[in-house]
Each structure stands twice: as structure tokens, then as C-alpha cells.
Amino acid sequence: xxxxxxxxxxxxxxPRDQFESVSEILYRLxxxxxxDPVEDEYFKLGEPFERASMISRSLVQLRSILSYLKLDPExxxxxxxxxxEEVKAELDRKLEEYRTEIGARIDRIKELQERxxxxxxxxxxxxxxxxxxxxxxxLKDYRTIRAFVGFVKADPTPKIQNITSDFEIFLxxxxxxxxxxxFVRIEHAxxxxxxxxxxxxxxxTVPDIEDxxxxxxxxxxxxxxxxxxxxxxxxEIEELKSREAELMLAIEEYLSMELEKxxxxxxxxxxKYAFVIVGYIPAxxxxxxxxxxxxxxxxxxxxxxLDEKKEEFDPPTLLKNPPYVKDFxxxxxxxxxPKYHEIDPTVIVSIFFPLFFxxxxxxxxxxxxxxxxALYLKRIFKTEGWQKLLNVALYSGISSIIFGFIYGxxxxxxxxxxxxxxxxxxxxxILYQLYAFNHHHPIxxxxxxxxxxxxLFVTLVTGMFKLLWGFALGFRNVAVEHGIKEAVLEKxxxxxxxxxxxxxxxxxxxxxxxxxxxxxxxxxxxLPDNLYILGSxxxxxxxxxxxxxxxxxxxxxxxxxxxxxxxxxxIIIWFIIFLKAEIPKMGAMGVVMxxxxxxxFGQILSYARLLAIGLSSVYFAFVFNYLGLKIAxxxxxALLPLGIIILILxxxxxxxxxxxxxxxxxxxxxYVEFFTKFFEGGGRLYKPFGRIKKFLE
Amino acid sequence: MxxxxxxxxxxxxxxxxxxxxxxxxxxxxxxxxxESGIGAAAVGAIxxxxxxxxxxLLFTVIPETIVIFGLVISFILMFAYGx
Numbered sequence: 001x002x003x004x005x006x007x008x009x010x011x012x013x014x015p016r017d018q019f020e021s022v023s024e025i026l027y028r029l030x031x032x033x034x035x036d037p038v039e040d041e042y043f044k045l046g047e048p049f050e051r052a053s054m055i056s057r058s059l060v061q062l063r064s065i066l067s068y069l070k071l072d073p074e075x076x077x078x079x080x081x082x083x084x085e086e087v088k089a090e091l092d093r094k095l096e097e098y099r100t101e102i103g104a105r106i107d108r109i110k111e112l113q114e115r116x117x118x119x120x121x122x123x124x125x126x127x128x129x130x131x132x133x134x135x136x137x138x139l140k141d142y143r144t145i146r147a148f149v150g151f152v153k154a155d156p157t158p159k160i161q162n163i164t165s166d167f168e169i170f171l172x173x174x175x176x177x178x179x180x181x182x183f184v185r186i187e188h189a190x191x192x193x194x195x196x197x198x199x200x201x202x203x204x205t206v207p208d209i210e211d212x213x214x215x216x217x218x219x220x221x222x223x224x225x226x227x228x229x230x231x232x233x234x235x236e237i238e239e240l241k242s243r244e245a246e247l248m249l250a251i252e253e254y255l256s257m258e259l260e261k262x263x264x265x266x267x268x269x270x271x272k273y274a275f276v277i278v279g280y281i282p283a284x285x286x287x288x289x290x291x292x293x294x295x296x297x298x299x300x301x302x303x304x305x306l307d308e309k310k311e312e313f314d315p316p317t318l319l320k321n322p323p324y325v326k327d328f329x330x331x332x333x334x335x336x337x338p339k340y341h342e343i344d345p346t347v348i349v350s351i352f353f354p355l356f357f358x359x360x361x362x363x364x365x366x367x368x369x370x371x372x373x374a375l376y377l378k379r380i381f382k383t384e385g386w387q388k389l390l391n392v393a394l395y396s397g398i399s400s401i402i403f404g405f406i407y408g409x410x411x412x413x414x415x416x417x418x419x420x421x422x423x424x425x426x427x428x429x430i431l432y433q434l435y436a437f438n439h440h441h442p443i444x445x446x447x448x449x450x451x452x453x454x455x456l457f458v459t460l461v462t463g464m465f466k467l468l469w470g471f472a473l474g475f476r477n478v479a480v481e482h483g484i485k486e487a488v489l490e491k492x493x494x495x496x497x498x499x500x501x502x503x504x505x506x507x508x509x510x511x512x513x514x515x516x517x518x519x520x521x522x523x524x525x526x527l528p529d530n531l532y533i534l535g536s537x538x539x540x541x542x543x544x545x546x547x548x549x550x551x552x553x554x555x556x557x558x559x560x561x562x563x564x565x566x567x568x569x570x571i572i573i574w575f576i577i578f579l580k581a582e583i584p585k586m587g588a589m590g591v592v593m594x595x596x597x598x599x600x601f602g603q604i605l606s607y608a609r610l611l612a613i614g615l616s617s618v619y620f621a622f623v624f625n626y627l628g629l630k631i632a633x634x635x636x637x638a639l640l641p642l643g644i645i646i647l648i649l650x651x652x653x654x655x656x657x658x659x660x661x662x663x664x665x666x667x668x669x670x671y672v673e674f675f676t677k678f679f680e681g682g683g684r685l686y687k688p689f690g691r692i693k694k695f696l697e
Numbered sequence: 698m699x700x701x702x703x704x705x706x707x708x709x710x711x712x713x714x715x716x717x718x719x720x721x722x723x724x725x726x727x728x729x730x731x732e733s734g735i736g737a738a739a740v741g742a743i744x745x746x747x748x749x750x751x752x753x754l755l756f757t758v759i760p761e762t763i764v765i766f767g768l769v770i771s772f773i774l775m776f777a778y779g780x
Contacts, residue, residue: 612765
């Protein structure tokens with residue numbers, strides 16, 4: 001689980017006359033991740049098999065039809081699948097049919113749409129001219145008179161009068177503009193045209209028609225008949241689409257497969273007589289792969305394992321996880337794809353993501369809603385990515401229900417301070433009865449003070465644990481790639497540093513009495529009272545000097561407990577290794593980098609968000625419940641519907657926040673605080689030559 | 698001298714409550730200001746390349762830790778002074 005599938009590098013070598021059959025075999029096995037080769041003196045990149053150009057031509061035509069029909073092979077869920085022989089037998093006939101039946105109809109629709117557009121353009125010219133009320137034949141130029149017909153933005157009459165008084169103008173307002181017809185003597189035409197341009201004249205070509213109304217009704221009837229025909233053609237295409245969709249996509253798949261097969265030479269090297277393919281396959285499948293390829297080609301093609309030096313062995317990553325964990329790959333690979341030698345953190349995410357989500361949201365009602373919504377959406381979004389993501393939502397919802405039961409929350413808490421359960425929660429009475437087994441009290445109450453303190457402590461301990469774990473995994477990754485010494489300098493150093501920090505935090509907490517005082521001050525007598533090493537002190541004395549720094553705090557000896565005693569050597573060892581690692585790289589200034597230890601302190605504190613996000617949603621729910629009840633029932637305003645609206649609206653908002661925030665923050669705790677310690681990523685996904693068929697059997 | 702309107706204890710408690718509020722509120726404003734720029738840049742980068750989503754999300758939420766620091770401080774104040 002923690003490691004990607006183990007791979008071997010293989011070469012497949014054979015004579016060129018076997019190339020096509022090898023391509024068939026490899027495609028069927030769907031195992032080899034082919035490496036793009038580098039040409040050399042003798043071996044060059046091959047050329048596609050002959051049939052490739054024909055296949056790609058058919059494929060282009062088919063895909064253009066598919067894209068017109070909006071059939072996406074990625075999204076379409078087939079109701080039935082076809083056998084390959086079936087498709088092969090029908091291929092030419094069906095392709096021809098699609099060309100004539102669908103392709104021709106699509107072409108016809110395009111033609112009609114063009115005609116439609118031309119008619120609409122004409123209508124746009126005729127309608128304003130009709131407003132002028134002058135028959136079209138009178139609007140043409142005369143022997144000695146020039147006619148300007150078109151649109152202007154303002155009345156040009158005064159300006160034309162400046163040029164000549166011998167003219168006639170017809171002006172009608174049309175929309176935001178005016179439609180105009182100006183008749184002037186030919187000798188004034190140029191001057192008048194310039195004046196017209198000043199008022200934004202757009203000329204209109206007067207069509208050769210007899211009468212406006214007849215032409216308009218002609219156009220109208222033609223448009224409607226064109227529209228009818230387009231509609232008819234579209235419905236015919238739609239009918240063909242619903243009948244043929246599966247087969248069309250099956251043919252598309254078949255042709256794509258054939259094309260990929262016939263383009264294999266582009267990804268391999270060929271000489272005059274031989275071909276070489278180099279790639280990676282999962283180690284456990286190697287023997288099976290070798291025997292299949294060799295026996296099916298009667299031993300004429302050989303498959304060999306290549307034992308490469310470390311630098312040249314760079315396999316793709318095939319994540320290997322059981323089904324439940326596999327769903328979380330969508331989260332871990334969003335950050336990065338692990339390199340082949342790296343640890344695959346998906347299994348850790350699969351444990352902690354739902355745990356953190358539940359810890360934050362922790363509400364039976366919201367959890368149940370998330371579960372139901374995820375189950376419902378799973379029936380709608382069928383693609384693999386969505387299914388994985390919705391499964392993650394499902395697990396998170398279930399985790400929220402479990403934590404909700406522990407926190408005693410269902411659409412908010414029912415025990416808040418001194419309030420009656422029925423006053424702060426619309427289900428208060430039921431919940432009160434439900435928790436009868438625990439003295440009518442939640443198993444763990446995170447609303448009261450002790451709950452907050454305890455949860456704060458638990459989240460910080462989680463933070464320390466996750467940080468240390470992260471550095472430990474980082475140590476392993478660096479050790480595998482660069483050796484133990486590098487690993488100690490780079491990751492081991494910080495592991496020790498953070499461990500020291502952890503003990504300091506524990507020492508501080510011990511001095512505050514968290515491990516010795518009974519609740520609500522602490523957790524009870526978890527540890528003895530006298531873990532002090534400089535003299536016989538007790539926690540009561542230690543409380544005065546929680547952080548004993550010699551020279552700065554008076555009476556510091558009283559605060560030196562066993563945790564501080566362990567932390568001190570750890571910090572010293574850390575500092576020495578740290579200097580060894582940084583000084584050669586950075587020089588004396590490297591010492592400054594030691595403040596980075598504070599960053600890790602910050603990151604431990606950052607886990608407090610597990611408490612904070614949850615509390616904010618609890619109080620939201622509480623406020624909405626309280627408001628809703630106060631408004632709905634006496635002694636409030638007794639407005640039942642308003643109270644219900646507030647309840648529904650409030651809880652909807654809180655639910656949306658409750659999905660977004662815990663999800664994002666839980667993810668962030670993995671990405672920022674955890675992954676950065678060990679996870680570099682930058683791997684390539686394993687993509688074998690072949691495909692998983694969707695429309696073919 | 699005018700007589701004090703509230704006792705010293707109440708005064709300290711009140712100040713602690715105000716301090717706790719300021720710790721969260723100001724830290725929130727700061728983190729929000731920090732996130733706005735990063736978020737805008739991240740959305741731009743994601744528009745160019747969908748693969749940047751994970752990293753972009755990560756960058757955007759980095760300043761949020763500041764609010765958590767503020768919150769921890771406010772808790773400490775509230776516990777210490779029993780607000």
C-alpha cells in the first residue's frame with residue numbers, strides 16, 4: 001500500500017514482419033508503459049502502418065459528427081456494448097450510412113441556416129424602407145439626380161441647405177436612428193455625401209423589388225418554412241442519435257484503438273529489418289507477459305528484462321491500493337503524483353482525512369445529510385473521478401455521524417450551559433432521552449470548558465504525532481534516494497528537533513497541572529505529582545515557573561521536570577546536527593536558519609484548527625436553533641413559520657460551510673503540515689499501451 | 698477621587714475578553730488580507746493549468762494558520778482569566 005507497484009524495464013525486439021502482430025498483442029495485454037525512444041545511428045523512429053491514414057480520415061469524419069451531436073465518449077454511459085467482430089463487419093456500411101444520413105443532414109441544416117441568415121438580413125433592410133413609404137423603384141438613382149438612402153443619427157436638412165436649395169429629403173425616425181432618403185442634383189452629390197457622413201450616414205442598397213408588403217410576407221413565409229425544415233431535420237438527427245449513439249461510440253472506440261495500434265512505430269525504434277520497443281511493466285506480470293508475447297509469435301520476438309543503472313531506471317508510478325484507499329487517491333494525487341521510489345501517502349490520507357473531517361464537523365444530522373447527498377449524487381455523476389470524490393464524501397459523512405454521536409450533536413448541541421435542552425434545540429427532548437444511558441449528557445461535551453481544553457490538547461498531540469511521522473517518512477525517502485547520511489542531516493535533524501519541542505510542550509503542560517489536577521483544570525491523576533529532578537518539588541511549586549530558563553526566571557529549579565530533562569539533550573543534539581548540515585551550505589549565516597524550529601511549533605499549533613472549525617459550526621447551529629425556537633414559540637413572538645424558515649435557512653448555510661470548511665482544512669492539514677515533510681512528487685502515471693474498453697465488449 | 702464603577706477583577710476580566718476578541722479579529726483581518734492576493738494569483742494559475750489546483754489551494758490557505766494562532770491566544774486568555 002505505502003509503495004507504488006514494483007516495475008521492471010523491458011525490451012521487446014523482433015523482425016519487422018512481426019511488428020503488426022506484436023502491436024496487436026501488446027495492445028490486447030494493456031501492460032507495457034512505452035518509453036519514448038531516442039534515435040541513434042542505426043535505429044530511427046518508425047513510420048505508422050499503412051492503414052493509419054485511412055483510419056484517421058474516417059475517425060475525423062466520425063468525430064466531427066459526434067461533436068455536432070454532442071456525444072462525449074468520456075461522459076456517455078452506454079446501455080449496451082458491441083462485440084468487436086460486430087463492429088468490424090458493419091464498419092464500412094455504417095460509416096457510409098452516417099455520412100449520408102447524418103453528415104448530409106448536418107450539411108443541409110448548415111445550408112438552410114445560411115439562407116435563413118440571408119433572408120433575415122434582407123428583412124432588416126426592407127422594413128425601415130417601408131417606413132419611408134416610397135416605392136422601391138423610385139428610390140434608385142436617376143439620370144440627373146442622385147438618391148441617398150440609408151440611416152443617419154441626426155437630421156441633415158440644415159446642412160444640406162447650406163450647399164443647395166434644390167433638393168428633397170424624406171426623414172422618418174426608426175428605433176434610435178432615422179431612416180432617410182435624399183434626392184439631389186448629380187453636381188451636388190459629392191458635397192451632400194460629405195455632409196451626410198458627418199451625421200453618421202450608413203447607406204442601404206435598395207433591393208430590386210416591386211412592393212414592400214408582398215416581399216415581406218414572401219420572406220416571412222420562407223423563413224417559417226426554412227425553420228420548419230431545420231426542425232424536421234434536427235428531430236430526424238435526434239432520432240438517429242438516440243438509435244445509433246452506442247454503435248457510433250463503439251465504432252469511434254474501435255477506430256481509435258486501430259489508430260493507436262497502427263501508430264505504435266512512432267514510439268519505437270526500427271532498423272532495416274528489426275524493431276525495438278522499450279518500456280516498463282509491473283514486475284509480477286513479467287513472466288506471464290514474456291511467455292505470451294514469445295509463444296504467440298512462435299519465438300520470433302524476444303522479451304528481455306533490462307537491468308539498468310540507477311540513473312536510467314525511472315519507472316512510471318502505478319499506485320497500488322485496496323478499494324477503500326483507492327478512493328482517496330483523488331486527494332493525494334491532486335497534490336502531486338509520487339515518484340516511483342517515494343512513499344505513496346494515500347493510505348495515511350484515507351485514515352486521517354475522514355477522521356479529521358468527523359472530528360471537526362461531528363454532527364449526526366449534518367453527517368447523515370452529507371451521506372444521503374453523496375449517495376444521491378453517486379447515481380447521477382458516473383465518471384470515475386466523481387465516484388471517487390463522492391465516496392470520500394460518503395466516508396466523511398459516516399465519520400461525522402460517529403463523532404456526532406460522541407459529541408451528542410444533531411443539528412447542534414442540546415446541552416449548552418444551564419439552558420433546558422428543549423429551549424436550545426428543536427429535538428432537545430428526544431436527544432435528552434436518547435442520552436439517558438450517560439446521565440442525559442453527551443459522551444464527550446466539546447461545548448463546555450473542560451471539553452474545549454481537552455480537545456485542544458488532543459489536537460495539539462495529533463499535530464506533534466503527525467509532524468514526527470512526516471519527518472520519519474521523509475527520513476526513509478531521503479535514505480532510499482541519497483543514503484543514510486543525507487537523511488540524517490536533512491530529515492533526522494528536524495525529527496530530533498521536533499521531538500525536543502514536543503517534550504518542551506509536555507513539560508510546560510505538566511507544570512500547568514494538566515496531567516495531575518482533576519477536571520476541569522486537568523485530566524486527573526494521569527502522572528505522579530513529583531516528576532521533578534532538581535530537588536523535591538511538586539506541581540504546585542512548578543506552576544510558578546512553567547518555563548524554567550536559568551538566569552531569566554527566578555527559582556527556575558522548581559520547574560525542571562522530567563520532560564524538560566529529556567528535551568534538553570534532544571535540542572542540543574538537534575542543534576549540533578543542524579550546524580553540521582547548514583554551515584557547509586550557508587556558512588556562518590546558516591545559524592539563523594535555526595529559527596525554523598519555530599515554524600514547526602507553528603505547524604503543531606495549526607492543528608488547533610481541528611477544534612476551532614468544529615466549535616464555530618457548533619455555535620452557528622446553537623444560535624440558529626435558539627433564534628428559531630425563541631421566535632417560533634412563546635414567550636417570544638409566536639411566529640411559527642418564521643421560526644421554521646430561520647431554522648431551515650440557518651442549517652442550510654451551516655451545512656454548506658460544514659462541508660466546505662472541514663473538507664478544505666482537513667486537506668490542508670495533510671498538504672501543508674504533513675506532506676511537505678516527506679512528499680516531493682513529480683512522478684509520471686503508469687499509462688500502458690492499450691485501453692480499457694467502454695463501448696466494446 | 699470618584700469611586701470605581703467596577704471592581705478590579707471585573708476590569709481585568711473585561712480587558713481579557715476584549716483582548717481575546719482582538720486576537721481573533723485582527724488575526725482574521727490579517728490572514729484575509731494575505732489570502733486575497735494569493736487566492737487571486739492561484740485562480741489565475743489554475744485557469745492556465747488545472748493541474749495547479751492542489752498546489753494553488755495549498756498556497757491560498759497558508760496564511761490561515763495566523764488566525765489559529767490568534768484563536769489559541771484567545772483561548773489562553775479566556776482560560777487564564779476565567780472569562
